């Protein structure tokens with residue numbers, strides 16, 4: 001049998017009809033304002049608002065906060081830390097109102113800080129939960145270099161070094177490490193410390 005293409009416009013109309021039916025069936029929205037906000041909201045509240053916005057307006061053109069790519073929530077000493085982003089750049093030929101923004105968000109404290117870059121958001125998050133992170137010793141490159149593709153051995157070596165060189169209160173789940181980088185790779189990398197925390201760029205050579 002021949003393959004039958006659904007013309008684009010019909011597919012869009014069907015999507016709109018489905019959305020309309022879902023919107024009719026959905027309870028009235030009682031959450032926060034359905035637009036970009038710089039006020040504090042939990043990541044769940046942002047997600048619910050975004051879901052509602054998409055229900056009302058469809059995919060595309062939604063400028064609201066959502067979890068940043070490649071970031072999992074981390075817990076450090078009672079802080080519940082998230083990195084969110086919102087893309088306000090030009091998309092699909094439509095001019096956007098601005099830039100790609102990030103925010104660090106702690107649900108335990110209902111704290112957040114908006115930042116102009118991912119690294120700044122990650123630093124704000126550590127200023128909040130790990131105020132002495134800038135004092136952590138730099139891990140030697142021969143040990144840290146192996147962490148981008150770790151083996152059990154290299155992970156054990158990193159752990160042993162941290163145990164000898166980091167204060168005890170910075171050897172818990174979610175704790176970061178600081179490493180030396182080249183200008184090719186200065187991103188603070190989530191999940192790459194031996195404690196599941198960030199590998200923070202401490203110095204660039």
Ligand SMILES: [Zn+2]
Nearest residue numbers: 079106108109
């Ligand atoms: Zn906190």
